[in-house]
Amino acid sequence: MLALLQTSPPLFGGFLFVLGLLVGSFLNVVIHRLPKMIEADFRHECSCVDLPLDAERPPKPRYNLLVPRSRCPHCGHQIGALENIPVLSWLALRGRCSACSAPIGVRYPLVELATAVLTAWVGLHFGPTPAALAGIALTWALIALIAIDADTYLLPDSITLPLVWLGLLVNLGGTFVPLSQAVIGAVAGYLLLWSIFWLFKLLTGKEGMGYGDFKLLAALGAWFGWTALPVIVLLSSVAGAAIGIGQVVAARRGWSKPIPFGPYLGIAGWLTLMWGGTIGGLLFGGLG
DSSP: OHHHHHHOHHHHHHHHHHHHHHHHHHHHHHHHHHHHHHHHHHHHHHHTTTSOTTSOOOOOOOOSSSSSOOBOTTTOOBOOGGGOSTTHHHHHTTTBOTTTOOBOOTHHHHHHHHHHHHHHHHHHHHOSSHHHHHHHHHHHHHHHHHHHHHHHSOOOHHHHHHHHHHHHHHGGGTSSSOHHHHHHHHHHHHHHHHHHHHHHHHHHSSOOSOHHHHHHHHHHHHHHOGGGHHHHHHHHHHHHHHHHHHHHHHHTOOTTSOOOSHHHHHHHHHHHHHHHHHHHHHHHGGGO
C-alpha cells in the first residue's frame, strides 16, 4: 500500500484529502473545546485559592477533547456517528440540527475542507518524505491556532510550545534548515515580538499583542530559521494591517476593537512552509 501511494500522486493526494477531512473534524473539536478547557482550569484554580492548605479541593468537572460526546448546544441532542461525517453530514442536514433545526455554523465544514485541501497540497508539494509529514503536522496546528485566536484572542501554550520543540526536533537532521539556524530562529522570533511589545507599551501605555504571539513566532523561527523571520513578520504585518483597515472601514467601527495577530502569523508561516525561499527572493532579492 505504501509503495502504491509513493508511485501514484493522485492516490497519494486522495488519501491525504480523506485523512485531512477526518483530522479537520477533530480540529473543530479542538477549536471549540480547548479555550473552554483553559477557562475551566482557570476558574477551578481561582476557586481553590482561598481554601486552607489541608482542605479538600472541589472536583474539577470532566471536560476535555474526548468527554463529553458532542451535542447540539441548543437542545442537547447527542451527535450520532452518521451526523458526524465530515462535510457530508452538514450538507445532508442542510446546516441544521436534526432534532431542533437550530443552525450549525458553516465554519465546521469549511475547517474540514480547508484541512483536507491543505493536507493534500502539502503532501503533494513535498512528496512522500519526512518533510511532508512534518509540514502536514505544522499545517494542522496552524489551522487550530488561527481559528482559536480569531475567536478568542488566545494562542494556547498547549499548542504553541510543543510546536517550538517539534520544530527543533524536525531540524535535527536539517529537514528545513540547519539546527543552528532553528535554535537562533526560536530565540530571535520570541525576542523580536517581545521587544516590540515592550516598546509599544512604553510609548503608549497599552499592550499591542499577547505573549502567545511571541511563542508562535518563536515556533515558526524554530521551523524555518532566523532568516525566514523577516518574511513572516512582513507578510503577517501587511496582511493584518490591510484586513484590519478593511474591517474598520466596512463596519464603520472604531479602532479600539483589538485585532488578533495570530491568524496572520499562522498564514504567513504556512506560506513560508510552501514557498518561503521564493517569497523571500521576491521581497528582499533586490536588496542584496
